[in-house]
Amino acid sequence: MGLLVNGQWKDQWYDTDSTNGKFVRDDSRFRHWLTPNGEAGPDGQQGFKAEAGRYHLYVSLACPWAHRTLIARHLKGLEKLITVDVVHPLMLDNGWTLASNFTGATGDSLYQHDFLHQVYTRAKSDYSGRVTVPVLWDKKTHTIVSNESADIIRMFNDAFNEFGATEGDYYPKNKREEIDQLNNWIYDHINNGVYKAGFATTQDAYNEAVMPLFAALDKADKVLSYQRFLTGSDMTEADIRLFTTLIRFDEVYHGHFKCNIRRIADYTHLFGYMKDIYQTQNIANTVNFNHIKTHYYASHKTINPTGIIPSGPQYNLDTPHGRDA
Numbered sequence: 001m002g003l004l005v006n007g008q009w010k011d012q013w014y015d016t017d018s019t020n021g022k023f024v025r026d027d028s029r030f031r032h033w034l035t036p037n038g039e040a041g042p043d044g045q046q047g048f049k050a051e052a053g054r055y056h057l058y059v060s061l062a063c064p065w066a067h068r069t070l071i072a073r074h075l076k077g078l079e080k081l082i083t084v085d086v087v088h089p090l091m092l093d094n095g096w097t098l099a100s101n102f103t104g105a106t107g108d109s110l111y112q113h114d115f116l117h118q119v120y121t122r123a124k125s126d127y128s129g130r131v132t133v134p135v136l137w138d139k140k141t142h143t144i145v146s147n148e149s150a151d152i153i154r155m156f157n158d159a160f161n162e163f164g165a166t167e168g169d170y171y172p173k174n175k176r177e178e179i180d181q182l183n184n185w186i187y188d189h190i191n192n193g194v195y196k197a198g199f200a201t202t203q204d205a206y207n208e209a210v211m212p213l214f215a216a217l218d219k220a221d222k223v224l225s226y227q228r229f230l231t232g233s234d235m236t237e238a239d240i241r242l243f244t245t246l247i248r249f250d251e252v253y254h255g256h257f258k259c260n261i262r263r264i265a266d267y268t269h270l271f272g273y274m275k276d277i278y279q280t281q282n283i284a285n286t287v288n289f290n291h292i293k294t295h296y297y298a299s300h301k302t303i304n305p306t307g308i309i310p311s312g313p314q315y316n317l318d319t320p321h322g323r324d325a
């Protein structure tokens with residue numbers, strides 16, 4: 001675990017000393033937009049033009065943020081248009097590595113780099129900041145378009161519609177306000193909430209994160225007791241974003257991140273909802289529990305010094321979810 005400082009790799013764990021033991025996530029630094037014709041994106045700057053085969057994703061199958069982009073790529077049928085490399089699940093002294101000696105890890109098919117930080121310095125030689133996945137890469141200009149999953153899934157939603165992307169709008173105009181509100185709330189309390197609990201280094205910081213996390217899960221369970229998805233009968237990006245945390249919850253957050261007041265399996269509606277999404281259009285194929293468990297339990301040595309990976313839980317996520325009723 002480390003970061004780049006003026007293009008130089010520095011091995012260091014998250015600094016929680018200056019924040020009273022609280023984990024504070026850095027903002028993503030590359031926030032450009034991929035648009036149908038290269039017109040400006042929401043940031044107001046010149047966009048990158050959507051083209052078949054031009055863009056590439058670097059992902060970790062363990063990472064909930066990167067997982068969102070794989071689901072969006074899959075649901076929109078962009079597999080033929082956007083290539084993917086998968087990092088090794090262990091993130092140790094050199095950060096994410098592009099080694100292929102683990103099932104499902106691919107190495108770097110573009111530049112044969114050993115480490116993801118080399119991809120960042122290829123884009124910006126004096127880059128300072130964290131080296132995170134996902135990365136949306138432009139093979140034509142050899143640079144990073146974006147390293148922010150929330151933006152990437154939105155680009156995938158509509159940038160490639162003229163290139164034969166699968167129909168489906170996960171950010172429909174009439175629901176944008178509602179989705180934005182849900183996203184903010186889910187990000188703060190749930191997606192990032194598990195990290196705030198898990199990476200806390202004081203009891204107070206942990207308590208401050210874990211209570212709102214479970215209050216938010218309770219609330220989501222209630223909402224899902226009367227409708228199939230968060231905004232009604234159709235899946236939107238808010239559901240994709242919640243799903244990638246839920247699917248990791250009982251496997252890693254419950255034990256490793258000490259989020260153990262309840263399991264997702266204890267929630268009637270959330271558990272069925274999670275299975276519903278898992279079973280939708282082969283989303284199950286984007287879920288890799290081996291990468292997920294190996295990454296968290298064996299990379300975070302400050303939390304789990306032995307690196308032992310627990311064997312449970314052993315759920316069958318293919319059983320009927322009953323949500324269509």
Ligand SMILES: N[C@@H](CCC(=O)N[C@@H](CS)C(=O)NCC(=O)O)C(=O)O
Nearest residue numbers: 063064065130131132133147148149
């Ligand atoms: N805001 C980013 C967060 C991405 C992120 O934090 N990814 C984690 C993996 S789950 C990472 O690469 N962490 C490495 C680090 O923080 O050094 C996004 O949603 O894309």
